[in-house]
Amino acid sequence: xxxxxPSPGERLASRPPRRLLLALAVWLICLLALAPLVGxxxxxxxxxxxxxxxxxxxxxxxxxxxxxxxxLVGVLGAILGTTTGWLTASCSFxxxxxxxxxxxxxxxxxxxxxxxxxxxxxxxxxxxVHGLAWSVLVLTLSTYSYVFLLGSESFAVSGRRxxxxxxxxxxxxxxxxxxxxxxxxxxxxxxxxxxxxMEVVNELGAVELLGVPTLSxxxxxxxxNDGDPQGAVGLALAALxxxxxxxxxxxxxxxxxxxxxxxxxxxRLQPWPLSGWRAALAQVITLSPPLLALGFPLLWAVSSWDxxxxxxxxxxxxxxxxxxxxxxxxxxxxxxxxxxxxxSKRWIPQVLLRRITFLAGMGYAVPGAVLALALMxxxxxxxxxxLLLLVWGYADRFLAVAKGGLDAGLERIPPSVDEAATGLxxxxxxxxxxxxxxLLRGPLLVGALLVFVDTVKELPLTFALRPFDFDxxxxxxxxxxxxxxxxxAMLPALLxxxxxxxxxxxxxxxxxxxxxxx
Amino acid sequence: MxxxxxxxxxxxxxVIAGLVALLAxxxxxxxxxxxxxxxxxxxxxxxxGRHYNTDxxxxxxxxxxxxxxxxxxxxxDDALIERVRTEGANSPADVLVLVDAARLDKAAGMDLFxxxxxxxxxxxxxxxxxxxxxxxxxxxxRVRMLVVNPAMVDPATMRTYADLAKPALKGKLCLRNNRSVxxxxxxxxxxxxxxxxxTVSWIKGMVANINQPFYTSDTPLARAVAKGECGVALxxxxxxxxxIAGLSGEADxxxxxxxxxxxxxxxxxxxxxxxxxxxxxxxxAATRLIEFLASPSGGDGYAEANYEYPLKGYGSSPILRGFxxxxxxxxxxxxMGENNQRAVELxxxxxxx
Numbered sequence: 001x002x003x004x005x006p007s008p009g010e011r012l013a014s015r016p017p018r019r020l021l022l023a024l025a026v027w028l029i030c031l032l033a034l035a036p037l038v039g040x041x042x043x044x045x046x047x048x049x050x051x052x053x054x055x056x057x058x059x060x061x062x063x064x065x066x067x068x069x070x071x072l073v074g075v076l077g078a079i080l081g082t083t084t085g086w087l088t089a090s091c092s093f094x095x096x097x098x099x100x101x102x103x104x105x106x107x108x109x110x111x112x113x114x115x116x117x118x119x120x121x122x123x124x125x126x127x128x129v130h131g132l133a134w135s136v137l138v139l140t141l142s143t144y145s146y147v148f149l150l151g152s153e154s155f156a157v158s159g160r161r162x163x164x165x166x167x168x169x170x171x172x173x174x175x176x177x178x179x180x181x182x183x184x185x186x187x188x189x190x191x192x193x194x195x196x197x198m199e200v201v202n203e204l205g206a207v208e209l210l211g212v213p214t215l216s217x218x219x220x221x222x223x224x225n226d227g228d229p230q231g232a233v234g235l236a237l238a239a240l241x242x243x244x245x246x247x248x249x250x251x252x253x254x255x256x257x258x259x260x261x262x263x264x265x266x267x268r269l270q271p272w273p274l275s276g277w278r279a280a281l282a283q284v285i286t287l288s289p290p291l292l293a294l295g296f297p298l299l300w301a302v303s304s305w306d307x308x309x310x311x312x313x314x315x316x317x318x319x320x321x322x323x324x325x326x327x328x329x330x331x332x333x334x335x336x337x338x339x340x341x342x343x344s345k346r347w348i349p350q351v352l353l354r355r356i357t358f359l360a361g362m363g364y365a366v367p368g369a370v371l372a373l374a375l376m377x378x379x380x381x382x383x384x385x386x387l388l389l390l391v392w393g394y395a396d397r398f399l400a401v402a403k404g405g406l407d408a409g410l411e412r413i414p415p416s417v418d419e420a421a422t423g424l425x426x427x428x429x430x431x432x433x434x435x436x437x438x439l440l441r442g443p444l445l446v447g448a449l450l451v452f453v454d455t456v457k458e459l460p461l462t463f464a465l466r467p468f469d470f471d472x473x474x475x476x477x478x479x480x481x482x483x484x485x486x487x488x489a490m491l492p493a494l495l496x497x498x499x500x501x502x503x504x505x506x507x508x509x510x511x512x513x514x515x516x517x518x
Numbered sequence: 519m520x521x522x523x524x525x526x527x528x529x530x531x532x533v534i535a536g537l538v539a540l541l542a543x544x545x546x547x548x549x550x551x552x553x554x555x556x557x558x559x560x561x562x563x564x565x566x567g568r569h570y571n572t573d574x575x576x577x578x579x580x581x582x583x584x585x586x587x588x589x590x591x592x593x594x595d596d597a598l599i600e601r602v603r604t605e606g607a608n609s610p611a612d613v614l615v616l617v618d619a620a621r622l623d624k625a626a627g628m629d630l631f632x633x634x635x636x637x638x639x640x641x642x643x644x645x646x647x648x649x650x651x652x653x654x655x656x657x658x659x660r661v662r663m664l665v666v667n668p669a670m671v672d673p674a675t676m677r678t679y680a681d682l683a684k685p686a687l688k689g690k691l692c693l694r695n696n697r698s699v700x701x702x703x704x705x706x707x708x709x710x711x712x713x714x715x716x717t718v719s720w721i722k723g724m725v726a727n728i729n730q731p732f733y734t735s736d737t738p739l740a741r742a743v744a745k746g747e748c749g750v751a752l753x754x755x756x757x758x759x760x761x762i763a764g765l766s767g768e769a770d771x772x773x774x775x776x777x778x779x780x781x782x783x784x785x786x787x788x789x790x791x792x793x794x795x796x797x798x799x800x801x802x803a804a805t806r807l808i809e810f811l812a813s814p815s816g817g818d819g820y821a822e823a824n825y826e827y828p829l830k831g832y833g834s835s836p837i838l839r840g841f842x843x844x845x846x847x848x849x850x851x852x853x854m855g856e857n858n859q860r861a862v863e864l865x866x867x868x869x870x871x
Contacts, residue, residue, distance in 0.1 A: 058871075120738070122738075124741065124769060124770075126747065128742075128747075130731055131731065208734065209735070210734070211695065211732065211733075217697075221697070224600070226859070304767050306767060307765065307767045369597070373597075376601055376605075380601075380604030380608065381606065381608075463597065464597040464600075468563060468589035468590060469589055469590055469591070471592075479569040479592065483569060484735050484736060484737040484757065485765070487765070487767075
């Protein structure tokens with residue numbers, strides 16, 4: 001975080017801290033988050049002389065592909081997410097409300113489903129869907145929503161006064177976006193890009209189907225096909241380095257653009273009214289990505305409705321309920337853990353603790369299939385319940401998703417607020433309860449939504465760790481799609497979309513309230 | 519941030535505590551539910567790398583016949599192997615069903631199976647399709663065959679796998695990548711039959727013949743051949759059979775009917791199979807399930823639903839019968855597994871990426 005104004009923790013370090021509980025919670029969460037990763041490394045290197053890391057045959061290509069995907073998807077996703085976020089948060093045009101909700105649909109479309117339908121549609125129509133360009137398209141569509149979500153939340157709440165000041169000085173919509181709103185939203189946008197980057201690093205199904213060998217493909221190949229866990233961990237380390245750089249870059253960016261804005265009474269921003277061709281353009285821009293992400297599977301479904309194999313309704317209900325329950329549990333747990341980690345930085349000024357909370361988010365960088373192996377290594381000998389391992393895996397993997405938005409949200413709350421509250425005798429728990437939680441409602445909901453949707457479509461962990469007779473929607477979709485039976489995969493896939501949509505709708509009132517009436 | 523006209527309500531501690539308690543209860547309930555009904559009597563745990571809805575129908579029939587319940591977990595073969603290994607003596611799996619020779623051999627090599635002796639299995643499963651020590655038994659067969667577009671390539675010139683490396687096929691061959699375990703086993707099979715130098719030049723010859731990047735699945739390959747984008751390709755028999763059956767629509771059905779199916783002579787035959795897990799305490803019941811799945815009454819159903827070949831003969835499907843007959847090259851599945859690693863290395867080293 002670097003030197004900034006002293007945090008309340010530093011200033012009040014002499015007070016007898018009632019923060020032991022908080023510190024304990026932080027350590028416990030970090031321990032649980034890091035145990036699988038440490039166990040994995042120990043296992044890979046146990047009993048073998050540590051050899052110099054060797055990317056091996058194909059390793060360089062895999063690294064190159066991963067970097068290329070990161071760069072291209074990052075740039076495209078940033079542009080797409082920022083544009084759609086700004087348009088729906090700060091302008092008004094016909095259909096804006098619905099189009100804002102629609103941006104969340106691509107998030108609920110599993111990348112492997114999108115890739116599978118594209119490959120299938122292409123091969124039916126004589127188009128070879130293959131290679132890096134298609135992977136960039138698929139991954140951009142399935143990850144730009146991270147940037148959109150975090151960005152638009154920030155556009156909606158921060159810098160109204162500054163924007164109004166800029167307006168009164170005659171700065172137009174474009175200028176106020178570029179010179180005021182964008183810099184203020186940079187932390188959130190950066191967090192969004194980092195999240196989408198991590199998603200790109202560990203994407204497996206889609207890139208495999210599109211024939212682009214990346215690090216995550218290499219890691220699994222080394223481990224399971226070549227029987228070379230050390231080589232796999234070596235590649236995984238390369239992936240971790242990439243992600244650490246991403247996260248560090250995002251933090252640097254955030255630090256440089258740190259601003260505090262509370263919003264104050266009467267502080268409502270009139271959205272820029274768009275009309276005529278401008279409104280039409282805004283509609284086209286915001287409609288295209290969801291239309292593409294949803295359109296391909298739907299196009300598939302429409303053109304091949306005769307092949308859609310129905311499952312029994314009972315079965316579909318059971319699948320949906322399991323997906324829903326798992327995702328809800330994962331979302332609550334993960335957001336709670338993320339909140340503890342995020343606020344601990346404000347209260348406990350310990351470098352070690354900060355470093356370790358930083359590391360705790362690394363689970364997101366590890367390909368799900370590898371995390372699954374790690375959890376099996378931990379859980380197997382102890383005969384831990386598969387469901388317990390599964391939820392542990394979800395929380396570990398998605399901790400960064402919940403925490404990213406919370407960190408950005410907390411940074412918008414000036415430390416003076418904490419100081420005032422502490423000065424009035426509030427403990428961290430009281431401050432959390434009376435100040436942070438109400439102010440963080442947006443990021444909390446966004447985080448919970450992201451984890452929920454991510455869990456519903458999560459595959460490798462669910463596939464590897466679930467107990468007997470416990471299929472979920474994503475498992476069923478993948479079983480069919482990987483067996484080249486896209487038709488049978490469609491119905492469960494549509495249910496995943498519906499669950500994602502329902503979750504997105506739950507978020508709308510909050511986002512709208514923040515935007516204010518107009 | 520909430521607007522000022524809406525009062526900022528503090529979130530009360532009891533609510534948080536309540537949520538946490540709810541979470542704990544939910545987690546506990548989930549654990550309890552997952553353990554519920556796990557009574558030791560007459561119940562078998564099956565981990566299966568096959569995932570066809572029709573398999574479940576067969577397990578149901580087994581339960582009807584024997585009263586033994588089957589609890590099922592379907593997953594990816596490699597992940598299931600890892601799971602049985604890490605669960606060790608705690609594993610709830612009694613039977614492990616895997617697809618492809620290489621995986622069966624790998625699991626046997628990791629000591630995940632216990633040897634079983636059964637007269638019925640010895641009778642129903644041909645010797646080259648089971649482990650000599652009785653650790654696993656094949657249940658279904660699939661053939662890696664050629665699909666040819668007669669307008670581009672004369673099917674009569676395609677008699678063996680070696681013909682795919684002929685210079686005359688330049689620009690007409692399409693292949694799936696080396697991640698496909700089906701291709702890995704084919705190369706292992708050729709390695710056993712023809713030795714390393716011949717296999718290397720065969721791979722090189724084929725790689726020189728391909729005209730576009732390696733495919734990642736079989737169905738698009740078959741379509742590409744039918745549409746004339748490729749003259750010939752290697753695919754598993756059941757993908758083509760499914761297309762002909764109309765499972766992926768009328769357009770695919772029409773396309774597949776234009777394909778000329780060629781069984782190289784002799785043909786490479788691969789399997790899915792099963793074994794009793796190392797630590798199963800219900801070896802007897804587990805053996806009964808495998809016997810049922812390998813028997814003509816059970817196994818034919820297992821194979822037929824996915825358009826695979828049963829252990830003996832060609833099954834009753836008119837589509838498979840329409841493909842004609844093939845001659846199994848007789849290479850033992852166990853040997854293919856042993857040669858898998860070397861096969862992958864040769865593919866990687868010679869441009870089959």
